[in-house]
Amino acid sequence: MKPQKLVMSAFGPYAGKTEIDFTRLGDRGLYLITGDTGAGKTTIFDAIAFALYGEASGEVRQAGMLRSKYADDKTDTWVELTFLYQAKRYTVRRSPEYLRPKERGQGMTLKKGDALLTFPDGRAPVTKSREVTRAVTELIGLDRRQFSQIAMIAQGDFQKLLLAGTGERSEIFRQIFHTGLYQALQDRLRDEARECGKEYEGLQKSIRQYLNGAVCLEAPALSQELEALKAAGFAGTAVRGLELLERVIETQDGLLTGLDAELEKTEGQLRETDRLLGIWHQQRQLSLRQQELAQQAEALCPELDEAKKAYQKAQEEIGLEEALKTRIAEEEERLKQYAALEQERKEALRLKEESARAGRRIAEGKTQRSVLQEAMDQSREELLALRDAGEEKERLDRQRERTEGAAEQIGALRDTLKEVKAKEEEARLRLEDAQAQEAGCRAQLTQTRQQAEALQGLDAQQVLCQAELNEGLERAKRLEEDIKQLRADYRTLSLCQDAYCRARRDRDLAREQYERLEQAFLDGQAGVLALRLKPGKACPVCGSPEHPHPAACTEEMVSAQQLQQKKKEVTALEAEAEQKSADAGFWKRRIEERETQLWADLNKICLKAEQEGDREALLETAVGQARAQLSSERKAAERRLEEIRSGIGLRQELVRREETLQKEMTDVLRRQEEAKNAIAVLESRQADARKRLTACLSYEAAPGDGENAGRAKDDEDWRRLLERADETAAVLSRERQKIQKAIAENRERLRQRELLEAQIQKGEVQIRELEDRIREQELLEARFQEKEEYLKASIEKREKDAGQMDAAAAEEWLTADREQLRKQEENRLRLTGAFQELCRRRDALQASLETLRDQQQNSPALTEDELLTRREQLESKKGETAKRRSELYAALRQNRDIRQAVKGRQDELKRVEETYVSLRSLSETANGTLAGKRKIELETYVQTAYFDRILRRANLRLLTMSGGQYELKRQEEGDIKGKAGLELDVIDHYNATVRSVRTLSGGESFQASLSLALGLSDEVQARAGGIRLDAMFVDEGFGSLDEDALRQAMKALEGLTEGDRMVGIISHVSELKERIERRIVVSKRRGNGGIGSVVALEGV
């Protein structure tokens, strides 16, 4: 996260809109934020933190305090931060909640806080404070707390990092090193252990409940103990309770078996008694039965007799039946006979019909045969007529072939001939054509050649012209050069002249001065002498002893030296002036020379130069003229050159054309050759064809010419030949047609013949068939007649046998007889049955009586009454026992159930207990709640590895910063209260002690926390987690360091900036101001321009 631009409006001490462009500070390195106290240095960090997370950077300020008190009521408070994250630009804009005056009316209104995050890829922006904070946290990977611990170390906060407890540190590391899994694991284990514990408890409780339900009235000792345990709630004594229960069950079981046995016995006795009673009862029953049976037997007797009588009667009438039966048989026989007779009669009729039919058919057949016979004879006659059709056919075929063949040949040859002739014509035409073309080409060729020759001489001309042109250019250039040089010389001359004038002036001035000085000197001398004049002493100059007007001393005493100096000056200046004048003269001469030269050149160029008048003007005009002349010459030369060039072009063109024409001509000649060859070939073919045709025709021997036709070679003969060929062809074709017709006829006849033959054959076959059929029918007829005869005889016989009686009457009689027979039989049978039945009954009764008698043997010993009482007793006893048993049984079952349940639960309990114990140990270990051990959680343990790495990195810096004295270390042992694992100690190498970090001084603490923060940010960077900290901010704290320490701290921070990081420092320490070049200076403004603070960037 690297800030690019920060814009604050009415924020903190910044009354208006203030902009800071961080990009001007470069993209890596340190920069310093410095300024007056209270100017707004920390506010810049606050603004950044606020823009990102909605809170100020430290703990001291709240978001509501951020509105600027200097701001105009109308100015809104907001912060906009543009930052780079992973090379993409994001913009966050946020405004806090604050009171501002209502737009209409009096009083203040609350303006709600707001935020907006814009993405670089055009996604929809995020609004609403919380959402934006969340989005930013997600983006950067740190929430505000972590950000303030890692990337922005606020004023007064650096101690916190050092002194933070394990809990806080753990949270931070969880976020950064993604150890949340372990925490989740811890929680899960804890929950599971708790669940398991509950389950365990539950099971125990249920076991207890069960055991509470155990009942035992039988064994007092056991029951007492059981009750005691119940009272105690089976705490820990579940096993004992189960034991007791077992024993109770045992006892109860025993009792139950006892009771069961008793019950058995009683039952047995009861059964015995019952049996005896039963016997009595039985006896009584038997005697009653006996009596009954006897009565029955008596009643039966008379019936029996009757039945016997009837039966006997029936037996006698069997004979009648027999007679009836035979009669019936006879009648049946007779009926059969009648039926047979009828049938025979029918048969006879049929046969008659059949034979008649057969006779008819025979007659038919015969007529048919005769008809067929006639037809056949006719056909045979016709056949004879068509006998010779077959041979004709062959002869005709052969003829036809021959004619066809001849015609074809002739036709083909004629066509060939025609074709060849046509081709020959064509070839001749082509030849002529080609020849004409050739002529044309030749003519063109000669023409072109002539033209080209005409243009030969142009090359030489071109060269000449070019040379002229170049010369002209040369001259012009030279002219220009000279002119320029001349002008330069003029300038130099004027300079020299000026110099000379100046030098002369100086010289004159100096001369003047010298003279004055000389005079003064002399005057002075005089004054000096005058001083020494005494009245009466002779004057050294004039010798007079009187001195009426001695010379006065001049004010300025000019020394001889001075004079000398001045003289020297003067001479120097004179020399200079001479020099300058000489220079001027030199230059003048040079100019003159050049001019004459130039004139000479000009005259050469154009001869119209004037010689009088102003030299400059003349020169100019002459120069102008010369130039004009040169240019016109040049233009003419150029034009000529152009012409020549075009001429050359044309010549080249002609050469090319000549070439193409050459090519054409060769082509044409070639074609001529081809045509000639073709013609020759065609002629030979023609001759060949002709020969063959004549051969053909002569073979045909058409009417007219003889041998001469074959050798004709000119058109007339050709025509005649062709005519003849045509004629012959026509003749041949006519012949062919005739033959065709004949062939067709013949074919027809042949067909007819075949047809007739077939017909004849068919007819013969038919006749044969017919004959067969006739024979058949005759045979049939004969057979029918035979049968008829036979039947007739039989019928007669039967009629005779049957007599007069007819069938119907006979049937009536039969049925009546049958009825009768049946009735009789029925009657007889019935009677028999009744009789037999009665006999049987009588027998049965007899038998029963017998048995009853047998059974009346054994009588029990006791009387019936005795037995009954006994029975009652036993019954009651049984009832009691049964009741007792059922009670006991119920109790036993219940106890058994309880035991089962408890046993089952017991197993489960054991299982659960195992799991619980193991889970609890896991959970306690993971959550650090083991008794007697330091409270290190699993997550913390994992984080210690990371922590160690961080400490190592931090120590690299701390060792350097403290000159090898201090090193941070993770606390190994400590008190057992509170969470542990990520506490810090510091090692002092100078006296080899280990002590708590709280013993460090202020400056040392700053060093340590700075190292720790740097170590942490380094480690975070080194992870591949994606959190990139490109910017760091340190707010104060440097004031507590001395020079050396400050230097070391600076070194450490500078080391950070490798790899693209920006570190911003807020400090007022002047050393840092000197050392760090890029600065943001915040200053308070008072008076002009309103109040508030301003920000200026320096050193960029």
Add this chain to the structure above:
Amino acid sequence: MKLMHLSDLHLGKRVYGFSMIEDQRYILGQILELAKQEKPDGVLLAGDIYDKAVPAAEAVQLLDFFLTALAELGTAVFLISGNHDSPERMSFLAQLLHSRKIYIAQVYEGKTKPVILKDRWGEAGIYLLPFLRPSTVRHALPKQAEDIQNCQDALQKAIEQMEIPKDRRNVLLAHQFVTGAGRCESEEVFVGGIDQVDAAVFDAFDYVALGHIHSPQHIGRPEVRYCGTPLKYSFSECGQEKSVTMVELREKGTVEIRLVPLVPLRDMRAVRGSYLEVTARSFYEGSHTEDYLEVTLTDEEDVPDGMQKLRVIYPNLMRLTYDNRRTKEDRDLDVVLEPEKRTESELFEEFFERQNNRPMSDSQRSHVQKLVEELKAGG
């Protein structure tokens, strides 16, 4: 013409809390003696005269003494401010001192006029360039500000402005970091990292007296030279011999360079050994125990009250470090066990063993593994 080249006096510097002012006084005295002997025509002080922009009082007094003494000798003194000095404060009364042949570089304004010295081979121009930052030069040459991005550009522009005549011998005093110079611990790297200048920029000068780097060396040509500090200011300089550079300029094209060694009052040395070795009488008897020492103990364990005890023998002990397996390990970050390389279950097992002094049971282990998988899958 004979010139004496010095630089980086860092008067008033404190090293590991020790004030070096006494040693500096001693060495400056030695340099004065040398000046009396050699009688140079000029003494070149190439920057970093003080250690801080606002120097300590005694440092100011010391410089006052030194310059006065040199002036008494009659040598010309040429002085430029370095990156540690404040250019404005250094050039206080600079113009007035010209009469005593003490030439101090002004705050850079764009023009640099040379001081002309004459000898029998003609004139020599001495150019004084204080420590230049790009922003300084941009400020002085506003029209060309856009072209000045780094120190290289700044120097180039500054030298262009000088318009140096090629037929005269020219000497430059400058205080910059030239590419290729070897550094040691006591230097300050220029914050920002754009301070490198290529030696080719000095091609027009016959001799370039450079300051800023604390070890004596030359860059490319032997005439482009850092003379180094007169005293050792960090333990990385222990092996060096400190010296003063004497330069003889004859006719144009001939430069002779000679080194005169300096002997300090208290040397800066490094001593190494185990505690017993180092405190053995045989070890330190006869050696200069008053020297500034860095003691590296090879004992595995920290010696209790080590500093105290060693200071008894070596009163000027500056630094105590340990070089044993632990420190070696500490420096090697990769030795740290990577938690990622072990699975979560393994870590838990380890932790469990530590806390319970017994390993996990199999059921516990499988349970933990199952949970871990579940959680990882997002359960």
